[in-house]
Amino acid sequence: MKKYIIKRLLTAIPVLLMISVGAFIMMNLAPGSPTDLYVSPDATPVQIEATRRALGLDQPYHIQYFRWLGRALQGDLGINYSTRYPVLPILISRIGPTITLMGTTLVFSYLIAIPLGIISARKNGTWVDNLLTGGSFVGVSIPNFFLGLGLIYIFSVQLRWFPTGGMSELGGSGGFLSAIHHLVLPVIVLSAFYIANMTRYMRATMIQVYGENYIRTATAKGLASEVILTRHGIRNALIPVITIIGTDLPRLVGGAIVTEQIFQWPGLGRLTIMAIQQREYPMLMAITVLSAVVVLFANLLVDIMYAVVDPRIKYN
Amino acid sequence: ACGNGDVPDLEDDGATGGDDTEETAAEGDVPEVEEGDTSTLMVGLTNAPDSFNPFYRPGVAGTWIQRFFYDSLLTMPTADSFEPALGSFETEDNQVFTVTIDENANWSDGEPVTANDVAFTLNTIADPEVETSLGTSVAMIEGTNSSGVRLEEYDELPGVEVVDEKTLTITTKSPVDLAYLSEFLGFNVLIAPEHVFGDIEVADIPNSEAATMPSVFSGAYEFVEYDTDNYVHLEANPDYYRGAPEIETVYARIMNGTAMITEFQAGNLHMAAGGGIGMVPVQDISLLEDIDGLVVDEFPSFNGQYMIINNERFDDPQVRQAFAYALNRELTVENLLEGRGEVLASTYSSASPYKDEDLEPLPYDPDLAREMLEEAGFDFDTPLEFVVPTGNAVREQNGDLIEQWLSEIGVEVNQSNYDFPTWLAMANDLDYDIGLMGWGHTADPNIASYVQTGGASNNMGVEDPVIDDLIEQGMSGTDFDERYPVYAELQQHLQDEMPIVPLYSDSQFGVRVDYLNGGIKEYWAGSLHDLHEWTLDPQD
């Protein structure tokens, strides 16, 4: 197992390199130079050159890339073009809020969706199932920005129950309560999709598992249906569900761009948008690589989880 | 000469992606403020400050924040008046200016502010190696080229001479208007501490800690922390030479226009930074006016929006004028801006004392426009490439209207939208037919960089000897009365030749709670001149 993990980590390296090269190329494809943003319109070529030099943009692309790579390996992800602040601390300060938001969302969603999916599967064909299935279709189809705006319209603008955005409140009283207060709407908006998606998936796998022969065997043993569900059903249904968790995990960092934008959540999503708008390429590179690392890590985690849950899988 | 100062530069919206819909705002761990707390001022910004480097201030928001902790030699309470701050100016011949530094002025670490600091600041700005955005502020000094870069033959600017600890002289290349020097050098340049920056290689200054996290200040406040895109935390400088500020703490919080409205509603903000960096879109101003206890002042601004024309492709003034007749600019102001702005006749808005009040904008006359085009043999078959930069909602909407108006006179246009850097790159290459652009002007009427041949922001390919000549004349005038007629003539000439079509200038607003004594002034860039005297005193 250890060997396997090490092997996987090693194979992740070329993928990461590929991604960083891809991201680098992508950014340099764009017309216009980032310096256009930072030098004043009447700067002289000499001054523009000075800025380019200070930002390292005067070097040929491959040198720029290798310089970036060399520094990145030492933990230096470069500086923000405009403020000249190092990228890493900013990135780190934004991870917290995003993980808070997405972590809450995912946990909340799974806690709701997994039982819902199971209920839906057990009641397959009844009105409960139809309602839940229909509901989950609504959930995956409703654009989150529309839902977000709608909730803001109703709960913030009209009813004034919740703030329109932000992560904490000025003039409020409790830190934790205030955070919860701010979390409610964005978490609802984000959860709509995750709950719906997971419910659908859980339902499908549960139905599939219930069609398996070993469930028939368990029934024929005379086990009670709850026992069949918990002992034979859920564990086997969880195996495919791990895949979904695996695809959801990376969204811990990058999944909430639009929602963070609507609710002005000071997380990575908004940082991304800003980095794009302001052409903060080092920041973008860092975010891209970070996201890729998370994806690869999540994949690895999923594979390990498979091995834990499924005795048929052994990595040697 | 413009666009780098403290004047709200509309382009900055585009540049930092900073309009209402895309702006970057966030609330974070800003300490909570109790109701009725008079020691903390909450200021709303819609643009994030980009730099705390006194030599390099590409963005308006950064400059505005820097004024909290770096003083300039002069302040500018109104567009045409100056008051001494760190220093005062005197001249006899309009060429040699004596600068006297305030006796009490000192840095927050106890060091006095000296003539050496001023000389160091000016020399650094003029250094060819330095990254700076202030070239135009020193371009009048003896020993610099027209962009404000020190000529090669000198190691130090010959035009800057330290006389004693608190006195220095500045010699200009030719006589200039004191007001011009006062604004550009006296007001725009923030004096940097030599004992902090002096040891750093000029090329390394922008990335240095001294520039990104300043620690020695001459202003009313001290910089504490910048939480990127979230807030800037400032604390009062108790030893401020003009008197310790009344308000102890300032948070400049970055948020989008919508959040600003709701934060005002919630009582979480005391004022908006105003200008182009702290304002809700004009169309939403009425929402602020509806909030109890909020004062909303409307002032004319120096900003202007223009339809720029590729003068190389459209070298016939009749064609360009026809474009102006085709646009219903009155409608834009009345409906899009809800009357909160004015139609521009040329580049000067009513905020500027140099505006020729007698010059009327060309009227909306599509029939005439069409006739003129036909007469000029305009090619109606080739669609015009019309580029609109993204980031300013009103401008984009105006772009759609312009497309419609042009098509009504039979001119087809292909509108495309690019973010500002891309658009700027295209404009620099003259890779367009017509486009929209916003300029923020200074109180000084010099517009050389926009319309002079070879001007840095002359993205239209304007080469008009008359304009060049008038601009030279205007620059060499040494007082208002001497310069005014020159600029009046320039305005008339611009209308006749129409190298750009001036569209509108939208008002700027001062928004504050009614218990804030202080806040945004009519001359926005100088609003912070009495910062140390601002108070919060809630009636209840």
Add this chain to the structure above:
Amino acid sequence: MAQNVGNKNAEAMFHLVDAVERVNFPGNEAEQIATDGDSYIKTVAKRFFKNKVAVVSLVIFIILVLTAVFANQIAPHPRDASVGRFQAAPYDNFYLGTDDIGRDVLSRLIHGTQVSMIVGLGSVMVYVIIGTTLGLVSGYFGGFVDSVIMRITEAFMSFPFFMVILTLVSLLGSGLWVVTIVLGVLSWPPLCRLVRGQVLTLKKQDFVLAAVATGYSTPGILFIHILPNVLSPILVNATFGIATAILTEASLSFLGVGVQRPRPSWGNILSEAQSLRVLAYEPWRWIPAGILIFVAVLAINFIGDGLRQAIEGENKA
């Protein structure tokens, strides 16, 4: 026949039936077949049309497509022209009011359908072509080709999808076709994996071996024998892909990097609601757009699910 019931002893009935006579009896062709004699497509269609929700969704989708095609004829006002009052609530024949510069919101919504349909169908076409080809090649040839393609797929899937699209679109300059192509070019990896997986099982199936043994060339095997068998999962995937693409385009437009103004798209109409004034006081300007996106995506998802059910034969009793 009726007279024979209950008359089991009718002697006449007890004679052996010869071949000639047999033909006259019901249910007795020379070869009676075991199943219901419908082609695959007919069966799927039949099942699909039994699913009411899916059929209603299909009708909605067709209406949307027709709306997109005939937008000019349907819309009461021109798309980009400022023809009404500025920022007006619904009045006269401006059924959904006007926007900031006096354009008819309803007409813009109707034209916005085009964007969603073009992006939805266009990007799906792009990614189906890429994903299917790569998946076929990767799955069928295996070995080195397969591992190269799979590494690339992995790298693509490791990119944060929406972020990359956002970046690319804003860097390459937004626009209908840029969005369509970027979406298409980035969306293929899951389909590629799907196709590859299918091919991996299909190529071991006897009918493919039979084709090899018959002497078909490799392209012949890929396109005549394998491709038709992966079409159904591709179709289902593509349907869901349309829904995703429409949502993604709307999100991009919402963030201001989608299609170019003045062209309306549901997303950029909705993005106007980021202004508090529009959000709070002019709901007619954004709620219809949101509902349209929702209905379109929901309908397409239902179609996709209906197709999936019909293809997999999931019981809908």
Add this chain to the structure above:
Amino acid sequence: MRWEGKPLVAEAEKKAIVEISELKQYFNAGKKNEVRAVKDVSFSIYEGETFGLVGESGSGKSTTGRALIKLGDITGGQISYKGQDINDIKRRKDLLTFRKSMQMIFQDPYASLNPRLTVKEIIGGALKVHGMTQNSKERTKRVYELLESVGLNRQFANRYPSEFSGGQCQRVGIARALAVEPDFIICDEAISALDVSIQAQVVNLLKELKEQNNLTYLFIAHDLSMVKYISDRIGVMNSGRVLEVCEADELYIAPLHPYTESLLSAIPTPDPEAERKRVRTEYDPKYHHYDDHSNVGLHEIAPEHFIYCHKDEIALYKKKREKLLRQAKQQYA
């Protein structure tokens, strides 16, 4: 009765159409999950005969069949078809000739027909690939003929495989194989998936077609009674090796290899009386574990009767054979 060992095809005409010697087929060779599906298989098939191949699941029967029809590269050994080493068939033209001459019928009647093609396309495709018909009209005509020759109605031509029963599908599969007019057909469990009532239909058809078209069959199955019924000679496989090859009738009367014996004793027969009396023998796989492999191989115990054994065991087997034949004679007498 032919159990006396009388050759089916007269000695003089015995001409091998297929010769397999020491065939080896390893999957994932060299890797951890290496599977030695076929370790040592040698036998020949004579022109015009039906050669049955039996053995338990996983013993390598299908692998042998697939190697023979060149569905993959073999690991070792040699296969020659009509005197030519099939490994040497490289050029597309030669390959097509080979493919035209050898065909295969598969186990799963549904899986072996492309579910998305009509019967006409399936059968016509084969004709088209080999350019056996000039135009589509001719092709259709030929498809009709083929369908009728396997006992199917020509109306079925435009239907999809899913519309047929298993037996009918199997007939379509046979028609496809016959379309290219092959000389040699491999039937890999061609009837295993069918119901008893349908199996008989297909087997009879295969027999009939063989006579009409002068075919040679390799008939792979695990159902011994059916194999015996259809085959002239039979090979018994176990874990990648052919253990015994001999004429069909003799195999049942004189099974020499212990594995064959146990296999035969395990087959239930539809006869309660016989079942009550049945004695089963267990097979101990030690029988083909030899420490010294040098003299181990297929040895001819009697004419046309081969056993996989050590050279030293030949005498033993010879004796055993004689004894069994004697007993049988007594029983039938």
Add this chain to the structure above:
Amino acid sequence: MEDRTILEVKDLAISFQTFEGVVKAVRGVDFTLKKGETLAIVGESGSGKSVSTKAINRLLPKKNTMIESGEILFEGTDLLKLSEKEMQKVRGNDIAMIFQDPMTSLNPTMQVGKQIAEPIVKHKGVSKEEAKKQALDLMDLVGIKNPTENYKSYPHQFSGGMRQRVMIAIALACEPKILIADEPTTALDVTIQAQILGLMNKLKKELDTSIIFITHDLGVVAQMADRVAVMYAGQIVEHGTADEIFYNPMHPYTWGLLASMPTLDVGQTELYTIPGSPPNLLHPPVGDAFAPRNEFALEIDFHEEPDMFKVSDTHYAKTWLLHPSAPAVEPPEEVRRRKAKFESLYLGKGEINEMGGEALGSRS
């Protein structure tokens, strides 16, 4: 004779709702099962063997199954009327099942030992340790070597034959009164099949269990069955003792089945065939479902379903050929050969219904 009937299925009819329509899978099935006997059910694929037996344990999917009619009396109680809870007490305890596919019938994520112990805990109410002990004994009983080690194994570590032994162990865990084995050896090789069948016979004798054995392999039937029921198109068309069915079949379908199998005997020329293929149960034909394929079909077969004719006390067949008015027909050669054997086995002992034998044999 004491009534040893343990299970009685009466007029069972089951349909399924499908996309294509209603499939009438079982169309009126009656049979009884006595203590300690093995009833084999044979018949073509899709003839309703599994459905009828799954119905006994109520294992059919609730979603689309419709029990149209019938009673399933287990020791006098109608299982179809029990609540789900009550049914759970019957399943595994009184009536256990073994399924065809040993590869998928075990939970892949649970240790095999636990899977065997599960029903013991449930039905016998013993402690976990005790259940484990009993499970180990069972594993030993069904011939799994090293029970203690293999207790912790997962199904994927077992071969097909071993898994089927585990299935048998599970089924036998609570010493059920009835064991339903649905094609328990179809997926296995003949040699392993022989072992499993041997094992089942041994256990049956030891435990006096009644077995319903489903298969379509007549050889297996001959080996296992005391009595045989032949199903065709959702109905039992003939049932009797094993010898009666194998040596004195009355239904033309049974004839076909027996005649179309090659035997290991030498010298067969051509196999007897039943033409055509089974009917589509979406639209079951009028009259006798077998008529279209029946060489000996009478006209009435196409109009009316035949009655169940009694051949002997234990032997019934559902064919008009047994009607007194029916013409005499000559069964296929193989069947005649079998009948000859029947005569040699029984005729002397006088245990046969003369009429049936005569009526059918007279034409030759």
